[in-house]
Amino acid sequence: RIEPVRLRDLMDDVIADIKFNKNASSIKLDYQYDPTHVFRSDYGQMKIILCNLLGNAVKYHNLDQPNPYIKVTFERFEDYVEIAVADNGQGIPEDSLPQIFEMFYRASINTEGTGLGLYIVNEALTKVKGSIAVESTFGKGSTFRVQLDDA
Numbered sequence: 001r002i003e004p005v006r007l008r009d010l011m012d013d014v015i016a017d018i019k020f021n022k023n024a025s026s027i028k029l030d031y032q033y034d035p036t037h038v039f040r041s042d043y044g045q046m047k048i049i050l051c052n053l054l055g056n057a058v059k060y061h062n063l064d065q066p067n068p069y070i071k072v073t074f075e076r077f078e079d080y081v082e083i084a085v086a087d088n089g090q091g092i093p094e095d096s097l098p099q100i101f102e103m104f105y106r107a108s109i110n111t112e113g114t115g116l117g118l119y120i121v122n123e124a125l126t127k128v129k130g131s132i133a134v135e136s137t138f139g140k141g142s143t144f145r146v147q148l149d150d151a
Contacts, residue, residue: 002128005046007037007074007083014050025059026086030071037074039081039151045124052117053085053144061089062139081151084141092136098136 011031017026050072057070071086101122105133125132129149136142 001042001044002040003043004038005041005043008033008035009040010046011072012044013047017047017051018049018055018133021055021058023061023063026063026068027058027061028067028069030069030072034074036076039074039148040077041128041130041148041151045128048124049121049130049146050083050085053122053146056117057085057087057142061087064098076080080149083146083148084143085146086141088141089138090096090137091142092142093132093138097136101132118142 007033015029053126054070054072061068061070065088067088069088073082073084073086075082075084101118103116103119121132125146131147133145133147135145
């Protein structure tokens with residue numbers, strides 16, 4: 001169901017879902033509300049996408065550093081919008097990057113998980129005509145960029 005989505009409302013819902021995750025309160029969430037952060041998509045699918053991305057950013061964070069953070073940004077381009085989730089967490093080893101969206105793939109054995117989160121993100125993005133790209137440096141953090149066409 002495609003409808004106008006206010007990113008602030010979506011972020012409020014996502015935060016309510018993940019705020020009790022282990023160590024979530026130890027990580028600064030940086031999202032600057034802007035009333036123009038509105039796009040067209042399926043609210044439920046977008047909630048699944050952001051819950052998984054922010055949940056992973058919490059789960060795979062590095063709390064042994066001075067300022068752990070997760071930053072969410074929104075940018076509108078001519079024919080798409082981009083929502084980015086960046087963190088200064090553990091990062092993903094370069095040799096794991098090609099497989100991270102595969103079902104049951106786990107890049108880290110040091111945390112609990114099923115290896116389904118990023119697979120679910122990718123499947124949800126298919127439903128809303130979106131795509132995702134990742135940049136990551138092991139030991140320094142990751143940035144996931146979600147692009148939604150005609151949003």
